[in-house]
Amino acid sequence: MDLQTLTFLFVGVTFALYIGIAFWARAGSTKEFYVAGGGIHPVANGMATAADWMSAASFISMAGLIAFYGYGGSVFLMGWTGGYVLLAMLLAPYLRKHGAFTVPEFISDRYYSKTARVVAVICLIIASVTYVIGQMKGIGVAFSRFLEVDYETGLVSGMVIVAFYATMGGMKGITYTQIAQYVIMIIAYTIPAIFISFMLTGNPIPQLGLGSEMADGTYLLDKLDQVVTQLGFAEYTTQARLSTTNMFVYTLSLMIGTAGLPHVIMRFFTVSSVKAARESAGWALVFIALLYTTAPAVAAMARLNLMQTIDQPNAEQNLAYADRPSWFKNWETTGLLKFEDKNNDGLISYTGDKKTNEMVKVDRDIMVLANPEIAGLPNWVIAIVAAGGLAAALSTAAGLLLAIASSISHDLLKGVWRPNITEKEELRYSRISMIGAILIAGYYGFNPPDFAAGTVALAFGLAASSIFPALMMGIFSKKMNKEGAIAGMLSGIGITLLYVFQHKGIMFVKSTSFLGDMDPNWFLGIEPNAFGAIGAVVNFAVAFFVMSRTAKVPAEVEQMVENIRVPASN
Amino acid sequence: MAGNNNSYWKANIALIVKCLSIWFVVSYLFGIVLVDVLNTVRMGGYKLGFWFAQQGSIYTFVILVFYYAKSMGKIDKEFGVDEK
Numbered sequence: 001m002d003l004q005t006l007t008f009l010f011v012g013v014t015f016a017l018y019i020g021i022a023f024w025a026r027a028g029s030t031k032e033f034y035v036a037g038g039g040i041h042p043v044a045n046g047m048a049t050a051a052d053w054m055s056a057a058s059f060i061s062m063a064g065l066i067a068f069y070g071y072g073g074s075v076f077l078m079g080w081t082g083g084y085v086l087l088a089m090l091l092a093p094y095l096r097k098h099g100a101f102t103v104p105e106f107i108s109d110r111y112y113s114k115t116a117r118v119v120a121v122i123c124l125i126i127a128s129v130t131y132v133i134g135q136m137k138g139i140g141v142a143f144s145r146f147l148e149v150d151y152e153t154g155l156v157s158g159m160v161i162v163a164f165y166a167t168m169g170g171m172k173g174i175t176y177t178q179i180a181q182y183v184i185m186i187i188a189y190t191i192p193a194i195f196i197s198f199m200l201t202g203n204p205i206p207q208l209g210l211g212s213e214m215a216d217g218t219y220l221l222d223k224l225d226q227v228v229t230q231l232g233f234a235e236y237t238t239q240a241r242l243s244t245t246n247m248f249v250y251t252l253s254l255m256i257g258t259a260g261l262p263h264v265i266m267r268f269f270t271v272s273s274v275k276a277a278r279e280s281a282g283w284a285l286v287f288i289a290l291l292y293t294t295a296p297a298v299a300a301m302a303r304l305n306l307m308q309t310i311d312q313p314n315a316e317q318n319l320a321y322a323d324r325p326s327w328f329k330n331w332e333t334t335g336l337l338k339f340e341d342k343n344n345d346g347l348i349s350y351t352g353d354k355k356t357n358e359m360v361k362v363d364r365d366i367m368v369l370a371n372p373e374i375a376g377l378p379n380w381v382i383a384i385v386a387a388g389g390l391a392a393a394l395s396t397a398a399g400l401l402l403a404i405a406s407s408i409s410h411d412l413l414k415g416v417w418r419p420n421i422t423e424k425e426e427l428r429y430s431r432i433s434m435i436g437a438i439l440i441a442g443y444y445g446f447n448p449p450d451f452a453a454g455t456v457a458l459a460f461g462l463a464a465s466s467i468f469p470a471l472m473m474g475i476f477s478k479k480m481n482k483e484g485a486i487a488g489m490l491s492g493i494g495i496t497l498l499y500v501f502q503h504k505g506i507m508f509v510k511s512t513s514f515l516g517d518m519d520p521n522w523f524l525g526i527e528p529n530a531f532g533a534i535g536a537v538v539n540f541a542v543a544f545f546v547m548s549r550t551a552k553v554p555a556e557v558e559q560m561v562e563n564i565r566v567p568a569s570n
Numbered sequence: 571m572a573g574n575n576n577s578y579w580k581a582n583i584a585l586i587v588k589c590l591s592i593w594f595v596v597s598y599l600f601g602i603v604l605v606d607v608l609n610t611v612r613m614g615g616y617k618l619g620f621w622f623a624q625q626g627s628i629y630t631f632v633i634l635v636f637y638y639a640k641s642m643g644k645i646d647k648e649f650g651v652d653e654k
Binding site for chain 2: 066071074077078081082084085086088089090093207210211212213219220221222237238244247248251252273274275278279281282285286289292293296562565566567568
């Protein structure tokens with residue numbers, strides 16, 4: 001069968017599966033809608049969390065980033081996994097014990113304040129909406145590339161499918177579809193990696209292949225270092241990302257951002273007990289680690305394959321443009337790969353020197369998707385990768401939309417504006433807000449704002465600087481009062497937005513950046529994407545300062561904190 | 571029972587501090603701060619610092635979370651606060 005038919009088949013079958021599951025797991029009560037009834041098994045929940053967490057960015061972009069940043073790309077690997085250690089020890093078990101439906105609900109109970117709840121909802125919506133816009137764009141791009149329809153048709157099909165299974169099943173439906181999506185994603189990610197690792201090193205396990213010898217007896221990583229340095233690029237295994245300080249702060253931002261993202265935290269409300277919440281974080285990390293330890297192998301092998309296909313040590317032996325393989329032509333038509341024959345010799349010269357480099361554009365996002373084609377793998381493998389990429393984008397979009405919808409219906413409507421509505425009405429409003437959230441996300445998918453590219457980093461920065469510190473202080477400090485928490489959240493999110501906007505422009509409109517997007521103006525040389533950790537430090541400092549000058553926490557709140565710290569009251 | 575809860579919480583904090591110290595050492599120290607020093611040591615095809623940054627720290631994180639869950643289970647029982 002040709003690639004197009006196979007892709008249609010694989011994508012069609014997986015979508016039928018998701019919708020079938022949504023039908024089977026319809027939510028009847030608010031408890032089922034928000035927390036899937038609260039009885040999900042820790043392993044199942046871990047798998048759903050992994051799918052929820054690993055977005056199109058993890059599946060499509062991450063290996064591409066590592067392929068070009070080399071060692072510097074480690075910030076994503078450590079940052080996006082290390083956050084689960086924080087989540088497992090500092091947040092998940094205690095939040096599960098408290099038993100709220102949403103993150104702002106916990107903040108409102110703990111800080112005995114509706115204002116705190118509204119501030120938390122605002123932080124949550126800013127972080128989730130910026131994140132979901134990126135996902136919608138990913139869905140549009142992936143659908144249009146694989147189904148060979150235009151971007152708009154791709155986006156609308158994605159929206160309809162998410163709307164269908166997310167509104168019907170709520171958290172319950174989403175949990176079970178995410179489990180299916182995880183399975184598809186991990187198969188799609190590892191199969192090409194196993195093939196390529198075996199072809200290059202004879203070892204089918206990518207994690208081991210990365211450290212193995214190639215047929216000519218040199219280690220793969222040494223070979224890669226040699227190839228890239230010969231062509232004038234930085235050495236793969238040692239090139240740092242800007243500076244040691246920047247890598248340190250960036251990793252920290254991604255870790256606490258991970259632990260502070262509401263759609264991930266919400267997943268720990270769905271298990272049956274405190275013990276299950278602790279274990280579930282471990283299972284989530286196992287399922288994430290399967291992909292995250294494979295990614296560096298995919299990255300290094302894809303880079304090596306790419307360089308070796310195109311460029312040779314002797315420039316006369318370089319690939320002739322006329323002889324370029326079909327994957328090269330396919331990606332050229334998308335505009336993500338561009339060649340410019342600067343010396344008019346008809347050969348492709350790909351070097352680290354801007355003046356002579358003729359591969360004027362090699363988009364990082366094509367690495368994972370093009371990898372099977374570059375390595376010449378069979379069509380069915382390429383079709384599976386397509387289904388996996390879509391599963392990654394859909395599962396994260398659904399989780400984010402639920403987090404947004406529940407904070408509107410449960411926190412704003414039921415919690416603040418109209419406390420008297422019945423459960424049935426609340427459920428109806430949840431579904432309406434979900435549709436609203438999908439339409440807004442879709443609108444931004446059609447009219448991608450300037451900031452679409454920077455949004456994922458911003459979402460992490462915002463979660464790191466506002467939500468994580470407020471939750472952590474709520475559990476680990478009995479004395480933290482509402483004034484401190486509110487001031488902390490506002491100043492943390494405020495300074496992070498200010499730092500990002502002053503370098504990237506207000507809402508990422510370039511002309512409004514008043515300090516310029518360049519490192520001489522960066523605080524301690526820290527790039528804007530990495531600033532969330534500094535925002536978190538400001539949050540903690542302001543919170544404790546304000547706390548010391550304002551009224552004490554009421555005795556019953558101290559009692560409540562005592563209570564959430566132990567699994568069973570004695 | 572406040573006294574009992576206090577010592578339960580202290581045991582929990584001590585365990586968290588222990589786990590997070592290891593978390594810090596494998597990622598921030600081995601993977602970032604000391605990476606050049608560790609890179610002089612080789613483990614098969616891997617430079618050691620690079621291995622910690624792209625593989626080793628992730629394996630350690632997984633072990634840490636399960637170790638924490640298991641140890642907390644024991645502490646819960648010891649203080650009689652485990653869920654029935």
